[in-house]
Amino acid sequence: MTTAAHPIPRALTAYLRRATWGLPEARRQELWDELEEHVLTRADHLMLTGLTPTQATAQAIRELGPPARVTLGMAKVYTMPKLILAAATLALGISAGLYALAGGSGTDTTLTVVRQAPVKPSCVRGTKPSGDNVTIVSEKAGITCYTFNDSEVNKGVFLRGTDVTRALDAQGVTLSRDGRSLALGGTSVNARFTRDGAAFFDASSVVDLLAQTRSVRFSGYTSPRVQVGDATLLLNAGPEDIGAAFYNSSNSVFLSALVGQPVWGSYSVGTKTGPEHLISTGLKAGEAVMLVTSGGGTNFMVDTGKVDAQGRLSVHSQDRQLRFVSSLDQLGPYLSGGRRSALLVRITNLPLKNLKSGVFVPAQATSDAR
Missing domain, CATH: 1.20.1440 (de novo design (two linked rop proteins))
Structure with missing residues (x-):
């Protein structure tokens, strides 16, 4: 029963x-x-x-x-x-x-995320590299090949090409014959690396490809979901929170939608060592929000964060003092009263093409970094 x-x-x-x-x-x-x-x-x-x-x-x-x-x-x-x-x-x-x-839910597909790309060794002739962060790979004929023991090197959010095409075949996404590029509507992106004969792509490049010709919507943070037409991709890295890595690496997509024209490579991401701002948003827990400041023209600094259970957002900026504005054209490279103009944009649970509707001004007009 x-x-x-x-x-x-x-x-x-x-x-x-x-x-x-x-x-x-x-x-x-x-x-x-x-x-x-x-x-x-x-x-x-x-x-x-x-x-x-x-x-x-x-x-x-x-x-x-x-x-x-x-x-x-x-x-x-x-x-x-x-x-x-x-x-x-x-x-x-x-x-x-x-x-x-x-x-039916048959189009809701879980894609396993790989977080680390293979690290290619560097090779030098003569002086042998040394140090706690150096691993010697090979030594031959006076040539030493080595890698750095840095967990952040080549770290990202990567998807297997065959998994992507299997999930998005109905959306027209195809894998090249050699498996090294994904194509959709005359546009293609190249694989970041291959492992065990399989090609892996930056999740951000896949999103870039989809957003150019398809309706795209994002949801979730710890394990982001990307809805493409009738298909939904769940990016699963196990218990690891990949929200910041995924959304920050995909920020050219969000900035392009916000600006209304392609914005490629003219932005930087706030580092976690920069000033941290804790902002009361009034939004539901789990929403992803992007903080945007301008360095002039299409030069932007962005960082994304997740709204917590108390409706608070933690994001980082290059500035300790911010003043929130309600539109993109109110941003500028100059300080006013010692404060940088900043824009807050909700980027989840609304169509990417309507991203401007996600702009909001919190109850607090300004923020001072903690």
Whole structure:
């Protein structure tokens, strides 16, 4: 029996229809009820961790696995005759389109994130490099090759090219024959590195590619989600918080949407050693917000942060004293009364093309770094 207190989400109904497709009627209803009760109970538990009802239901469905796997598994359990099993298998192909049209969660894809690119060794002739942060890779004929033991070197947010195209094939994203570039609408981006024969791309370059021709929306912070048309990509680095790394590396996308023209490479990111500002925003917890200041023209300094449970935002700037403004044209390279004009922009849970609607001025007109 299902939990009566729950309205049944459309995505769950679509999943159950697909998962029970082709089974005998009595078995179909029995499996439907069992799966429905399991998902709703699991969603209740997930909501206790802070997920919304929609997020919790989607997560519970994902944990069950593809509906086709459930159908064929049940077909074997019920020892259906071969003819019926073949019909059930054929029905899966027919129902796939219906499942998608019904708003199923099959297009919500988790992409495993790689955080470290391979470090290429440097080679010198003559004096052998030394120090606690140096690892000697090889020594031959007077040539020493070495790497630096710096955990931040070549660190980023990287995605496997085949994972991206598998998730976004319906959006027109293709991988080149040699696997070293992704293409969409006549534009392409190159792989950052290859490992074990697979090409990996900066997540920011993938976002750049998508944003040029597709409707894109972002949500989440610790594990960001990128919605592209009807597909949603969940960037998963396990328990690691990759919000700052992902959003800051993708800031050319947000700045371009904000300015209304391409902004490439004419910005810098606030370092975590710079002055920290703690700002009361009034926004919901988990929203990602970008702080923007101007050095003149299209020269910007940006940093992104997450709104905490108290509605506060922690971001860094090159300036200790800020004054918040309400539009991009109010930014400027000069201080006024010792303060730098700054813009706050919510960059999650709204279409990228409408990013200007995310600009807000907090209740506090100014901020002094902690």
